[in-house]
Amino acid sequence: MGSPGTVPLLDLDLQGSVDAILADLREVVEDPTFPTVARWREGGGRVLGHFQVYFPEELAHAAGMLPVKVRGAAVERRSADSHFGSYICSILRSSLELALSGALRPDLFVTHPICDAARNLAAIYGRNVSAPAQILYLPQNANSAHAADYLSQEYRRVLGDIEGVVGRRVDDASLRRSLEVFNENRRLLRELYALKREMPWLLPVHEAYVLLAIGGLIQREEHNALLASLLPRLRERAHRPQDRMRVVFEGGFCEQPPLELLRAIAEFCYVVDDDLLIGLRWLTEDVPVAGDPVASLATAYLETSSYSPVQHDLRKPKERMLLERIRGAKAEAAIIAAAKMCEPGLDEQVAYAQALDEAGVPYFITEFEEQMTGFEHLQIQLETFVENLLFA
Amino acid sequence: MTTPAAEERTGRGARDGARLFREWFADLTREAKPGEKTGYVFVMGSLVELLRAFDMRVVFPEITSLQTAVRKVSDEYLSLAEDHGFSPDVCGYVKADYALQLRRGDHPMGRIPPPDIAVLTNACNTYLKWAEIWERLHHVPTVTVDVPGSRGLPGSVRTSPEGHERDRRYVELQIRELIVELERVTGRAFDIDRLREVLGHTNAMGRAWRRMQELNRSRPAVYDAMLEGTIYLGVANAMRGTPEAARYFADLVEEMEEKAARGISPLVDREERHRLIFVGVPCYPIFRRFYQLFSEWGGVFVGSTYMWFASGGLNDDFEYDLAHPIESLAEGTLRGVTSAVDSMLFHDKVLLDAIDTFGADGVVYHPVKSCRTVSTGLADSRRAILEQRDVLCLYVESDMMDKRVVSEAQMKNRIDAFFEGLESRRLRLEAAT
Numbered sequence: 001m002g003s004p005g006t007v008p009l010l011d012l013d014l015q016g017s018v019d020a021i022l023a024d025l026r027e028v029v030e031d032p033t034f035p036t037v038a039r040w041r042e043g044g045g046r047v048l049g050h051f052q053v054y055f056p057e058e059l060a061h062a063a064g065m066l067p068v069k070v071r072g073a074a075v076e077r078r079s080a081d082s083h084f085g086s087y088i089c090s091i092l093r094s095s096l097e098l099a100l101s102g103a104l105r106p107d108l109f110v111t112h113p114i115c116d117a118a119r120n121l122a123a124i125y126g127r128n129v130s131a132p133a134q135i136l137y138l139p140q141n142a143n144s145a146h147a148a149d150y151l152s153q154e155y156r157r158v159l160g161d162i163e164g165v166v167g168r169r170v171d172d173a174s175l176r177r178s179l180e181v182f183n184e185n186r187r188l189l190r191e192l193y194a195l196k197r198e199m200p201w202l203l204p205v206h207e208a209y210v211l212l213a214i215g216g217l218i219q220r221e222e223h224n225a226l227l228a229s230l231l232p233r234l235r236e237r238a239h240r241p242q243d244r245m246r247v248v249f250e251g252g253f254c255e256q257p258p259l260e261l262l263r264a265i266a267e268f269c270y271v272v273d274d275d276l277l278i279g280l281r282w283l284t285e286d287v288p289v290a291g292d293p294v295a296s297l298a299t300a301y302l303e304t305s306s307y308s309p310v311q312h313d314l315r316k317p318k319e320r321m322l323l324e325r326i327r328g329a330k331a332e333a334a335i336i337a338a339a340k341m342c343e344p345g346l347d348e349q350v351a352y353a354q355a356l357d358e359a360g361v362p363y364f365i366t367e368f369e370e371q372m373t374g375f376e377h378l379q380i381q382l383e384t385f386v387e388n389l390l391f392a
Numbered sequence: 393m394t395t396p397a398a399e400e401r402t403g404r405g406a407r408d409g410a411r412l413f414r415e416w417f418a419d420l421t422r423e424a425k426p427g428e429k430t431g432y433v434f435v436m437g438s439l440v441e442l443l444r445a446f447d448m449r450v451v452f453p454e455i456t457s458l459q460t461a462v463r464k465v466s467d468e469y470l471s472l473a474e475d476h477g478f479s480p481d482v483c484g485y486v487k488a489d490y491a492l493q494l495r496r497g498d499h500p501m502g503r504i505p506p507p508d509i510a511v512l513t514n515a516c517n518t519y520l521k522w523a524e525i526w527e528r529l530h531h532v533p534t535v536t537v538d539v540p541g542s543r544g545l546p547g548s549v550r551t552s553p554e555g556h557e558r559d560r561r562y563v564e565l566q567i568r569e570l571i572v573e574l575e576r577v578t579g580r581a582f583d584i585d586r587l588r589e590v591l592g593h594t595n596a597m598g599r600a601w602r603r604m605q606e607l608n609r610s611r612p613a614v615y616d617a618m619l620e621g622t623i624y625l626g627v628a629n630a631m632r633g634t635p636e637a638a639r640y641f642a643d644l645v646e647e648m649e650e651k652a653a654r655g656i657s658p659l660v661d662r663e664e665r666h667r668l669i670f671v672g673v674p675c676y677p678i679f680r681r682f683y684q685l686f687s688e689w690g691g692v693f694v695g696s697t698y699m700w701f702a703s704g705g706l707n708d709d710f711e712y713d714l715a716h717p718i719e720s721l722a723e724g725t726l727r728g729v730t731s732a733v734d735s736m737l738f739h740d741k742v743l744l745d746a747i748d749t750f751g752a753d754g755v756v757y758h759p760v761k762s763c764r765t766v767s768t769g770l771a772d773s774r775r776a777i778l779e780q781r782d783v784l785c786l787y788v789e790s791d792m793m794d795k796r797v798v799s800e801a802q803m804k805n806r807i808d809a810f811f812e813g814l815e816s817r818r819l820r821l822e823a824a825t
């Protein structure tokens with residue numbers, strides 16, 4: 001049986017060119033057969049699938065499971081659509097499709113009521129997929145003095161179910177080791193994003209995305225080694241800065257835009273910050289390793305965390321957080337995207353647009369779908385948007 | 393043809409309900425008394441008893457929104473919100489309310505005062521997005537009470553009395569925090585005896601509510617759970633915790649008992665031919681017509697998940713323990729919200745029970761564009777029910793606010809075909825016996 005960090009899941013030549021490594025990673029990230037997960041399973045490993053946005057993956061990692069971020073896929077939906085109504089986003093459908101087709105069928109599946117649609121997923125999954133599916137209620141009353149205690153107990157409950165899957169107890173020492181691994185991962189991801197902000201010409205958004213997203217498909221030790229090896233090499237790339245607009249991309253917290261869409265944006269803009277797969281970067285600081293590791297993780301979720309349209313916290317009004325992101329990244333404009341049929345994303349677009357209007361920050365509103373192809377129209381609109389600003 | 397006597401028999405609950413509703417709107421429309429505050433709450437986990445204990449006026453924005461559709465003006469409100477950037481694809485209730493706020497509370501039934509505080513639970517995520525709008529528009533406090541519900545399909549996750557008590561305790565601690573906030577907003581001290589009194593009224597109403605549901609097992613049924621049920625729901629929510637509501641439902645039970653004893657059906661001009669269960673939210677833009685499309689065929693909704701998830705836990709056989717009002721309010725809120733959410737997400741077993749106990753021969757699923765909370769899993773639920781019971785299921789999609797996605801002609805075709813199926817099944821069954 002696989003144990004943390006012992007099974008290399010990527011077949012990469014880390015000595016090869018950066019471009020070649022990125023191309024290989026892109027293939028893995030886009031592969032709807034989930035080869036890294038298959039390899040983990042070949043080694044006898046168990047898999048915990050967690051639906052967007054955030055899950056304390058350390059709990060699974062400490063138990064020797066592979067935590068896999070379930071974030072849909074651009075697959076042909078043969079069965080899933082008949083389980084949903086018409087007005088439902090694509091990620092839910094494709095995530096179910098992956099399970100129904102067997103392409104990604106975790107040993108334990110955890111969802112969160114992040115939105116009205118996703119709160120139904122555990123039930124639909126439970127009725128149709130033999131693996132256990134459950135809901136983790138992350139607190140929405142982040143401002144209660146009791147939310148951290150509640151969450152800590154809730155994490156312990158989930159940990160109990162994880163222990164049931166792996167058939168052994170998970171002690172605090174293992175949890176602390178996992179915290180250290182993930183702290184290192186968070187540090188490396190912060191570095192990755194710092195590079196994007198400081199020298200965006202070295203790391204266009206679609207490449208940065210691949211380096212981030214692969215983390216949801218492999219063990220974090222391997223991700224750490226990959227990032228540690230690549231980050232210095234990315235800084236040495238011979239790319240020259242170009243006269244492109246610095247933008248923030250907002251709207252990738254749940255359903256993911258196709259990589260091609262990100263590449264299309266990169267042709268006109270430097271995406272200097274974004275919320276793509278924000279759950280992988282949800283905790284913004286190191287989680288203290290001393291003390292009760294589960295309580296520390298719970299506190300970090302509430303106290304040192306990012307923001308998204310699906311978490312309610314009076315201390316973090318989303319529009320203010322977005323403005324901070326824009327200012328922090330010295331961006332000149334924002335792309336405010338939402339997945340089609342995504343209620344929280346679409347609602348937030350209104351608030352973002354009003355706040356950006358008031359702050360005088362130009363923005364470009366768009367909708368996307370993970371399955372979409374053909375980005376010429378978007379490119380023309382974006383090009384016009386950028387030109388209007390450049391020549392205003 | 394409807395006779396005056398029949399009207400009299402079947403219309404009392406509806407008439408009194410409409411009067412109570414008008415009075416409620418009139419009360420919201422009048423000038424606030426000095427120091428009087430207004431709270432906005434939602435039907436799932438409203439905690440309205442707590443606000444009443446502070447003598448606040450209470451607005452249920454879901455109800456004020458749906459009334460714009462019933463009064464056939466929702467399109468004006470939706471367009472105004474969409475002009476301000478809201479997508480056609482998001483919950484119509486939110487958009488109607490957003491427009492209502494922009495129009496300074498101007499509503500077809502009166503004028504809705506702005507909130508001084510909003511109280512919500514996590515029973516629907518759109519509640520959270522909605523409350524954020526009030527934070528931005530009115531800069532008022534909003535308090536979200538987390539109510540952790542079932543963690544999976546019954547039997548699929550471990551549950552324990554200790555786990556339940558942990559959740560209850562979390563709800564209680566948040567309620568205690570809410571009380572402090574309400575004291576701050578209203579400038580009044582919390583009066584636990586007043587809360588006791590209010591909870592007592594809800595207890596009485598709950599007993600009557602459950603009895604009323606039971607009575608609909610009679611053949612013929614005594615009310616239509618989609619048409620009249622919606623009126624009862626409105627009163628149960630808007631008036632919850634008042635003596636008027638308790639009295640209204642006591643009268644209603646009396647009326648229903650009599651109807652059951654005398655075999656009086658809500659269908660005044662035809663016999664009950666098909667007993668149906670309604671799943672989802674009614675089609676308010678054509679509410680009366682929507683009902684007729686079923687009643688014309690002798691179809692009666694004997695049960696409805698709407699009366700379950702939107703009743704604030706009244707279906708649950710639970711009464712507040714007046715000796716421990718806060719602890720018990722926490723228990724009731726946890727159970728009520730859990731059962732509401734279960735009735736939308738994990739309703740297979742309860743639907744099967746309802747089919748059996750009400751002797752239903754058809755299930756009508758009405759998913760709506762606006763409400764993903766209710767609608768996301770209905771196609772899947774339909775598959776599950778069809779596998780387990782010999783009933784016919786109709787799955788017809790539209791909206792409860794947005795007339796643009798309501799196609800009456802298409803709907804009629806589907807509903808007629810459904811009833812033709814029910815009729816031929818009935819003939820087959822009759823021939824076999």
Ligand code: SF4
Nearest residue numbers: 089115118254255342
């Ligand atoms: S994309 Fe939006 S609607 Fe769909 S699951 Fe994610 S948050 Fe929910």
Ligand code: SF4
Nearest residue numbers: 483516518763764765
């Ligand atoms: S999404 Fe559904 S439950 Fe939520 S506010 Fe809208 S109509 Fe009500």
